[in-house]
Amino acid sequence: MNFFKKITIATSIAAASFTGYAFGQDFQWKEAKSNGYSYKYVTNDPTSARYYTLKNGLTVILSPTNKDPRIQTYIATKAGSKTDPADHTGLAHYLEHMLFKGTDKFGSKDWAKEKPLLDKIDALYEKYNQTKDEAKRKEIYKEIDKTSGEAAKFAIANEYDKLMADMGADGTNAFTSFEQTVYTEDIPSNVVDKFLTVQAERFRQPVLRLFHTELEAVYEEKNRSLDDDGDKVYDKMFESLFPNNNYGKQTTIGTIEHLKNPSLTAIREYFNNYYVPNNMGIIMSGDFNPDEVIAKIDKAFSYMKSKPIPTYNIGQEKAITAPITKEVLGPNPESLMMGFRFPGATTKDARLLTLVGNMLTNGQAGLIDLDLVKKQKLLGAYAFPYVLKDYSVLLLQGKPTEGQSLDEVKNLLLQEIDKLRKGEFSDDLIQSIVNNEKKSIIQKDEKYSSRAGILMDEFTSDIDHKTSLEYVEEISKLTKKDIMDFASKYLQANNYVSVYKRKGEDKSIVKVDKPTITPISVNREDQSEFLKKVEEMPENAIAPVWLNFDKDITKNKLGNVDVLSVKNTDNALFRLYYHFDSGKWNNKILPLAAEYLQYLGTKDKSSETISKEFYKLASSFNVSAGNEETYVTLEGLNENFDKTIALFEDLIKNSQADQKALDAYKIRLKKSRDNAKQNKSTIMAGLRSYAQYGAQNPFNNVLSDAELDALKAEDLINVLHDLFNFKHRVLYYGPKAGNEVVASLTPVHKLPATLKELPKSKTFTQVPTDKNKVLFAHYDMVQAEIFWVRNSDQYNASITPTVSLFNNYFGGGMGSIVFQTIRESKALAYSTYSYFSLPSKKEDKDIVMAYVGTQADKFNDSTLAMNELLTTLPKSDQLFETAKNGLKKSIASERITQDGIIFSYLRSQKLGNNFDMRKNVYDQAPKLAFTDINSFHDKEMKGKNFTYCLVASQDKVNEADMKKLGEVKKLNLNEIFGY
Incomplete structure (x- = not known):
């Protein structure tokens, strides 16, 4: 359950022509009837989506594909934070949380006894909401807490999550954004009946039980957002761009004042107004028969009654005629965000905005990519379109390199905008974008989940599917003059907002204080009659499919290099990897060389020219060096396979040393390293590595400043030129057979007669967790982040089934023991x-x-x-059975396909296994008893020592409290980072 600022690209799926696609075909809305239901569809639609409107106005969008025996589902309401009442901001978001709490039929073990107490809580909140005297408010809250505890005795916490977990569902969650609240599940295809039964009941008459503990979880979300400088920048940007529209007038999570004064009456009224069938959609993509599923959805949701939706006032914005400048303070590194306002998602101009965003940033050949990133003029920079229903925004962000002011960042970004107006971009850039859009369409269609996501976005933004399908054809007709005119109209020299993110203390932050909450009962052993009825519903078992590494992977040789391949029979995309069993532990400068490559050219081609050529081919490359592995990844269209490989092989073998590029890279790297010390997540990653390996650990295994200063361009070039002389393997997924891959690679991937042995790896050994310790790092923030870390025994394959079941039961999801206890019962955390x-x-x-x-x-x-x-593993027979059932069903419906087969094989090899370990889990986990996982818990956790990794403000967490946990060691940033 979360709120988020959702970046929606207006393009969804378009038409096309690489193997099985027909770009340029005619798209028309048509009507058809099947199994008694009329629906609309678009001709030549690669998603095969059917659009139904039921008698009560409910929209149903079904996109069948049988590649995996699973279904991605979204139940979407066209209501989000922009439709929050002005005096109850954040309401749509915390209503989203409450729709996991059940109804009068589930989530309660005695509704008759629970209801009077919930009615009393309703009245108390209304009284609390209207009371201003703080002393009286505290007395009312004590009564709320007391009555909530009494009501909780009749509630069954997380019964919704248990229902979904028992089905084998993944991704149980929801999100709220400006104009949508969406509930998401990824289910096995054989539980559709169960799923629809639960969802229909869920939205029938939700009960706002366990409210005050869930509201505390929302408080925690609010506090997390107050610690996130990025969130604050977004909020300031939208507040400045949209003074009249609710995008800027109210935030998704709401104000502290409104969060402190909730009204259950207002929440219920909002639900009744907006959660109506003519304002909702059910979107499903996956393995199902649409004729059967539409009848089931109709039957399940026919009880819903259509009603008028409250009128929404868009709030017209006046043109920005002079730059607006704002400032945000916080502990994170400095950055700049700029925003230009555009029309909303359904307009042609919003679609052109998407194209313009790609012209500025596409990761390879955009103006910002080539001029600012490739030439290292900034530490980082990008542009992206934020397409929303009422209005859209083009956002540009830049991070300064060493010694650079934010004004200089702004000027550099504005120069790129100016180039659009003047037409100072490559004549073939638009066509290159078209080619890459075509590839993107095929990529999106590979997964049922991405299909569903695109169709859901279109629904909530009122984007016509036919128009989306025509996007590629539409942009392919544009000329340079069209872009220049568009940029001149919307991207002027004075119609933008700039938000300067500066380092400093934000004195405006008012955190949500901790209320007194008495832990409530979660009644783990209780079950509603509804849950029992759903679990007893029949389902056809899905037979699991195990990998057979001898049959599923084709093994060839290129000289003395192993070539492992899996054939792509679905489309015309390929992915090729050169894989090395070596990384930073073998050579600390390897990651630097890998990144340096993107700034290099050859004798015949500049770095910019190479990027443009890759982009024209709709291909890309990436060199990634981890601690113990390095991957060179090449991907693109099969028709351009030979050209892509040849282009990369020429680059890595013939790249030219460029001292100027290295000098700029060093400056940026030092700035980036400095910025890392100002990032709480990175600091925590360093603490965890310290906890596992000690003072000298993989995290701080980096070049010192002196070593970095001494580095020469030739040092990095030698690493790159020598890379393919070391032992490696080739991994391939694509339309070619293994022998065809070898034939294509033979002329270009030249190998020495004998490949070199890999350099000896530096060894990092996990240290015994021999006593309780606290590793503390100071960070100026509202929250405290705590990780428990304990090194256990050496890998033992035989415990894998026990581990899988234990994690499912103990701490792996919203229905787990940890989540139920710490969040649901005690309201101590949003995330745990x-x-x-x-x-x-x-x-x-x-x-x-x-x-x-x-x-x-x-x-x-x-x-x-x-x-x-x-210390003590709580026992719940019901939750234990749910964990077993869910684990088995999830594995049975999981399909490892494409290059995932090869990576599974490599992972198994590293663990000394030569088979699909999932089979052992599937066969053995259901045979385990609670005593087995309890014994496992006692062996691995009870009475054991832990290292507590703590990132918090030294002003907000008492050292004496830390010492209660163990010996305290305060680490400075140099100790953590190694520089």
Whole structure:
């Protein structure tokens, strides 16, 4: 459950011609009838989407594809934060949270006894909402807390999550944005009847139970947003761009004042106004028969009655005639965001905005890519279109390099905008974008989940599907003059907003204080009659499909290099990898060389020319060096396979040393390294590595400043030129057979007679967790982030089934013990989890992990709550059976396909396994008893030592409280980062 600023690209799926696609074909809306239901569809639509409108106005969009025995579902309401009442902002978002709490039929073990108490809580909140005297408010809240505890005795927490987990659902969640609230599930295809039964009931008459603990979780979300400088920049940008529209007048998560004064009556009224069938859509893509599914949806949701939707006032914005400048303060590194306002998603200009966004930033050959990123004029820069229903925005962001002011960043970004107006861009850039859009369409159609996401976005933004399909054809007809005219109209020299993100203390932050909440009962063992009825509904079992590495992977040789391939029979895309069992641990400058390559050219071609050529081919390359592995990745269209490979081979073998590019790279790298020290997530990653490996660890295994200064261009060039002389393998997924891949690579991927052995790797050994310790790093923020880390024993394949079931039960989801206890019962955190992690290679040790992100004033309560769970595993027979059923069904409906087959094989090899380990989990986990996972818990967690990794403000977490957990070591940033 979350709120987020959703970047929606107005293009969805267009028409096309690479193997199975027919770009340029005619698209027309047609009507058809099948199984008694009329529907609309678009001719030549690669998604085969059917559009139904039921008698009550409910929209149903069905896109069948049988590649996987699963279905991505979205239930979307065209209502989000922009339709929040002005005096109850954040309401759509916390209503989203409450729609996981059940109805009078589920989520309650005695509705007759629960209802009077919930009615009393309703009245108390109305009284609380209208009371201004703080002393009286505290007394009312005590009564709310007391009555909520009494009501909770009749509630069954997380029964919705248990229902979905028992079906084998993944991705149980929801999100709220400006104009949409969407509920999402990824289900096995054999549980459609169960799924629809639950969803129809869920939206029938939701009960706002367990409200005050869930509201506390929303408070936690608010506090997390107050710690996120990026969120604050977005809020300031939209506030400035849209003073009259609700995009700017109110935020998705709402104001603190409104969060402190909720009204259950207002929430219920909002639900009744907006959660009506003529304002909702059910979108499904996956393995199903649409004729059967539409009848089932109609039957399940026919009880819904259509009604008028409240009138929404868009709020017309006046033209911006002079630059608007705003400022945001916070601990993160400085940056600049600029925004230009455009018309809304259904307009042609919004579609042109998407094209213009690609002309500025496409990752390879956009103006910003070539002029600012490739030439290293900024630490980072990009542009992207934010397409919304009422209005759209072009956002540009830039990060300064060392010694650069934010004004200089702004001027550089404006220069790129000026080039659009003047037509100073390559004549073939538009056609290159068209080619890449065609490739993108095929990529999106590979997964049922991405199909569903695109169709859902179109629905909530009122984008016509036919228009989306025609996008490629539309932009392919545009001329340079069209772009110049468009840029001159909307991207002027004075009609933008600039938000300067500066370092400094934000004194405007008012956090949501911790209320007094008595832990409530979660009644894990109770089950509603509704849950029992759903679980008893019949379902046809899905037979699992295991990988057979001998049959599923074709093995060839290119000289003495192994070529592992899986044939793509679906479309014309390929992905090729050169894989090395070496990385930063073998050579600390390898990651630098990998990144440096993007700034280099050859004797005949500049770096910019090479980027343009890749983009014209609708291909790309990436060199990624991790700790122990390096991947060179090439992907694109099969018809351009030979050209793509030849282009990259020429670059890596004939790249020219460029000292100027290296000098600029060093400056940017040092700035980036400095910025990393100002990022709380990166600091936490350093603490966790320290906890696992000690003071010298993989995280700080980097070049010192002196080593970086001494680095020469030739040092990096030698690494690149020598790369393919070392042992490696070729991995391929695409339309070619294995022998065809070898034939294509032989002329260009020249190999020495004998490949070099890889350099000896530096060894990092996980240290024993021999005592309780606290590793503390100061960061100026409202929240406290806490990770528990314990190194366990060396990898043992035989415990994999136990680990899988234990994680499902203990800490792996919203229905797990950890989530139920720490969030649902005690309202101590928005995000919390725990898991037992198996290593990626057999020589390494298992790790026990736990996490709580909480308000700093809940630090003691949160650590105590998690430690209680790590000491004693609560028993729930019902939850245990749900965990077993869900695990088995999830595995049965999982299909590992495409290059995932090869990567599964490589992972198995590293662990010393030669078979699909999922089979062992599927066969053995259902045979386990609770005593088995309880014994596992006792062995791995109970009474064990942990290293507590804590990132928090030293002013908000007391050192004496830290010492209660273990020996405290305060780490400075140099110790964490190694420079």
